[in-house]
Amino acid sequence: MNLDLFSAEDTAPPTPYEIAPGAWALPGIASTHADALWAGIHKVIQSHPLRHLVTPGGSRMSVAMSNCGDLGWVSDEAGYRYQGTDPLTQTPWPAMPEGFREMAISAAEQAGYPAFEPDACLINRYAPGARMTLHQDKNERDYSAPIVSVSLGLPAVFELGGLERGDKVQRLSLQHGDVLVWGGPARLRFHGVRAVDPGQHLLTGAHRFNLTFRKAA
Ligand SMILES: O=C(O)CCC(=O)C(=O)O
């Protein structure tokens, strides 16, 4: 009798795959770093709390945000932008923890983008029902560096569109520890996150967290 319940096929680590030219999924690569990333998130949000920013149009975002690194992404009635100071605390954003930087650089490398030097890390917290509508990341000064996006906690459905808002979107299920990297011809693709379903995760509780690394300056 064969009692080998876990065949080699089942236990083989998932491998990186290209979702679209220049866009890569790196399943699970952050899971072994999750505890360190989680500790880093906590440290950052202790001094620079998660908050619901307001869009230039005046709506409150459902995702709560904070930042670390030289620059942080913010939004208010005046627009979207990066700045070195947290508008809430009026103090500089905390330094990007070394483990964050290493994770982002390694992910970019695995997706074929060597020499990624992130200077901004946006921390996104999704409670059940929170979502991010289709958008392009285009507040960065130049688009030659990729975007590195790390998922922690509750799963979510990521939508990757094309270069035009109306283009067809492909849906990807993102689990704890999954990383997406998009750059080059994919750098300005529209993308978003569908409303997160209620759930419980051992590390993050009732939330999904996402770290988005960018070279903003
Ligand atoms: O939460 C995610 O997976 C994506 C976040 C995102 O697109 C952004 O912060 O610009």
Ligand SMILES: [Fe+2]
């Ligand atoms: Fe984005």
